[in-house]
Amino acid sequence: MPPIEVLENIFWVGAVDWNVRHFHGFTYSTHRGTTYNAYLIVDEKTALIDSVYGPFAEEMIVRISEIIDPSKIDYVVANHVETDHSGAIQEILKLAPQAKVIGTARCKEGLQKHYFGNWDFQVVKTGDEINLGERRLKFIETPMLHWPDSMFTYIEKDALLLPNDAFGQHLATSKRFDDEVDEKILMDEAAKYYANILWLFSSLVIRKIEEIQKLGLKISMIAPSHGIIWRGNPMKIVEAYLRWARGEAGRKILVVYDTMYGSTEKMAKAMVEGITSEGVETVLVRLPVSDRGDIIKELLEAKGILVGSSTINSGVLPDVAPFLEEMKGLRPRNKIAAAFGSYGWGGGAVKIIEESLEKAGMELVAPALTVKWVPDKDEMQKCFEFGKKFAKKVTKTK
Ligand SMILES: Cc1cc2nc3c(=O)[nH]c(=O)nc-3n(C[C@H](O)[C@H](O)[C@H](O)COP(=O)(O)O)c2cc1C
Ligand SMILES: [Fe+2]
Ligand SMILES: [Fe+2]
Structure with a gap:
C-alpha cells in the first residue's frame, strides 16, 4: 500500500x-x-x-x-x-x-x-x-x-x-x-x-x-x-x-450472568422473555464464554443492566467477580441496574453484586431476585415479571 x-x-x-x-x-x-x-x-x-x-x-x-x-x-x-x-x-x-x-x-x-x-x-x-x-x-x-x-x-x-x-x-x-x-x-x-x-x-x-x-x-x-x-x-x-x-444510551438492556447447573441461566432467560414482551431490546451474555471488551461496549449502549450469579462459597462465581471489578473502575454514568441469582442455603452472591453495582455508581431500581435451587413454574413467572418491570423502568428513565 x-x-x-x-x-x-x-x-x-x-x-x-x-x-x-x-x-x-x-x-x-x-x-x-x-x-x-x-x-x-x-x-x-x-x-x-x-x-x-x-x-x-x-x-x-x-x-x-x-x-x-x-x-x-x-x-x-x-x-x-x-x-x-x-x-x-x-x-x-x-x-x-x-x-x-x-x-x-x-x-x-x-x-x-x-x-x-x-x-x-x-x-x-x-x-x-x-x-x-x-x-x-x-x-x-x-x-x-x-x-x-x-x-x-x-x-x-x-x-x-x-x-x-x-x-x-x-x-x-x-x-x-x-x-x-x-x-x-x-x-x-x-x-x-x-x-x-x-x-x-x-x-x-x-x-x-x-x-x-x-x-x-x-x-x-x-x-x-x-x-x-x-x-x-x-x-x-x-x-x-x-x-x-x-451516558445517553438507547433503551437496550444487558443481561449478564453465570451459572453452574443452569438455574441462574433459567432465571436470566425468563427475564429476557419479560423484557422482550415490553418491546425492549435486550442482549444476554454468559460471562465465561463472552469477550470482555465486547461486553463493555454493549454496556456503553445499554440503559439498564441485570447481573446474575449463583452463590458459590458465599460469593459470586469466579467469572462474575472481575466483571464487577471492571464496572467499579469504569463507573458507567446514568445506568439503572438490579441483581439476581440462584442459591442453595445461605446465599450471598446477589448482595455482593448489589454492592458492586452501587459502587460503580449505578442506581438499583429493584431488590435482587433470588431463587432457592431450581426455579419452579411460579418462580419462572416471577423472573418474567421482574424482567418486564425492569424494562418498564428503562422506558421511563431518561
Ligand atoms: C461448590 C459449590 C459451592 C456452593 N456454595 C454455596 C454457598 O456458599 N451458599 C449457597 O447458598 N449456595 C451455595 N451453593 C449452591 C448453589 O448456589 C446452588 O446449587 C444454585 O442453585 C446453583 O445455581 P446455578 O445452577 O445457577 O449455578 C454451592 C454450590 C456449589 C456447587
Ligand atoms: Fe494510547
Ligand atoms: Fe493508541
Missing part, C-alpha cells in the same frame, strides 16, 4: 496491523486488527506526526521514503508516549538525528523513560505553535485523554485535527476514510474503543470538547492514530463522544 495523500502535502505514512487480536496486553480484543496512523507534512519544513508500533517501523520508513528522504525530517511530533505510536521514533531519529522531538513536558519525561535517548526535545504547551512554512502546527494538551502526556495537534490551514488516540477505532482496512467503510462496523468499533479506553475519562472528554469549541477551531477533518480518518462529517464522531460521555 503506497502512502496516501490525505490533503495536499499531508500524507498517511502509517501501517495496517491486520493480525493483532489483543491490545493493552490482553485487556482489549481487537477482532478486526488495527492501524497505527502516522502523518507526514511536507512544507518548507517537514514534520512527522506520531509514528507506529516498533515492529512496523520499516513499513513506515518505506512509505516516508516514497515521498521524501527521511533524513530531511525536521520535526517529529509525539502526541502520545504509548509505544503503539512512539515505537518507531528511535528508528526515525537514527535516519534524521537532527530532527527535533516535540511533545508535552510529560511526554518528554515519558519518552526518556521508555527509550533513554539523548534527543533534541522541545516541550510545548496548549496554544504553542510551530511554523512549517505554509502551515502551522498548533498544540492542545489533553492530559488523561488517555495518558498524562497526551496532546492534540491542529492545523488551521486545513481545519485538520490530529487527536492521536481520541476518536480512533481498532479497525484494519485497506481504506483510509470513513465514507469508504461500512458505517455500522465503523461506529461499533468506535463505541468499543470509547467504552474500553475513554469511558472512565468521560467528564474530561466533555470538558475538552467544550474547550476546543470555545477556542473556535474549525474542524473539517479528524485524523486519529488508529483506524480510519473522519472526513465526510467529522462532527459525527464528536457528537457520538458527547453522547457516550453523557
Whole structure:
C-alpha cells in the first residue's frame, strides 16, 4: 500500500496491523486488527506526526521514503508516549538525528523513560505553535485523554485535527476514510474503543470538547492514530463522544450472568422473555464464554443492566467477580441496574453484586431476585415479571 495523500502535502505514512487480536496486553480484543496512523507534512519544513508500533517501523520508513528522504525530517511530533505510536521514533531519529522531538513536558519525561535517548526535545504547551512554512502546527494538551502526556495537534490551514488516540477505532482496512467503510462496523468499533479506553475519562472528554469549541477551531477533518480518518462529517464522531460521555444510551438492556447447573441461566432467560414482551431490546451474555471488551461496549449502549450469579462459597462465581471489578473502575454514568441469582442455603452472591453495582455508581431500581435451587413454574413467572418491570423502568428513565 503506497502512502496516501490525505490533503495536499499531508500524507498517511502509517501501517495496517491486520493480525493483532489483543491490545493493552490482553485487556482489549481487537477482532478486526488495527492501524497505527502516522502523518507526514511536507512544507518548507517537514514534520512527522506520531509514528507506529516498533515492529512496523520499516513499513513506515518505506512509505516516508516514497515521498521524501527521511533524513530531511525536521520535526517529529509525539502526541502520545504509548509505544503503539512512539515505537518507531528511535528508528526515525537514527535516519534524521537532527530532527527535533516535540511533545508535552510529560511526554518528554515519558519518552526518556521508555527509550533513554539523548534527543533534541522541545516541550510545548496548549496554544504553542510551530511554523512549517505554509502551515502551522498548533498544540492542545489533553492530559488523561488517555495518558498524562497526551496532546492534540491542529492545523488551521486545513481545519485538520490530529487527536492521536481520541476518536480512533481498532479497525484494519485497506481504506483510509470513513465514507469508504461500512458505517455500522465503523461506529461499533468506535463505541468499543470509547467504552474500553475513554469511558472512565468521560467528564474530561466533555470538558475538552467544550474547550476546543470555545477556542473556535474549525474542524473539517479528524485524523486519529488508529483506524480510519473522519472526513465526510467529522462532527459525527464528536457528537457520538458527547453522547457516550453523557451516558445517553438507547433503551437496550444487558443481561449478564453465570451459572453452574443452569438455574441462574433459567432465571436470566425468563427475564429476557419479560423484557422482550415490553418491546425492549435486550442482549444476554454468559460471562465465561463472552469477550470482555465486547461486553463493555454493549454496556456503553445499554440503559439498564441485570447481573446474575449463583452463590458459590458465599460469593459470586469466579467469572462474575472481575466483571464487577471492571464496572467499579469504569463507573458507567446514568445506568439503572438490579441483581439476581440462584442459591442453595445461605446465599450471598446477589448482595455482593448489589454492592458492586452501587459502587460503580449505578442506581438499583429493584431488590435482587433470588431463587432457592431450581426455579419452579411460579418462580419462572416471577423472573418474567421482574424482567418486564425492569424494562418498564428503562422506558421511563431518561
Ligand atoms: C461448590 C459449590 C459451592 C456452593 N456454595 C454455596 C454457598 O456458599 N451458599 C449457597 O447458598 N449456595 C451455595 N451453593 C449452591 C448453589 O448456589 C446452588 O446449587 C444454585 O442453585 C446453583 O445455581 P446455578 O445452577 O445457577 O449455578 C454451592 C454450590 C456449589 C456447587
Ligand atoms: Fe494510547
Ligand atoms: Fe493508541
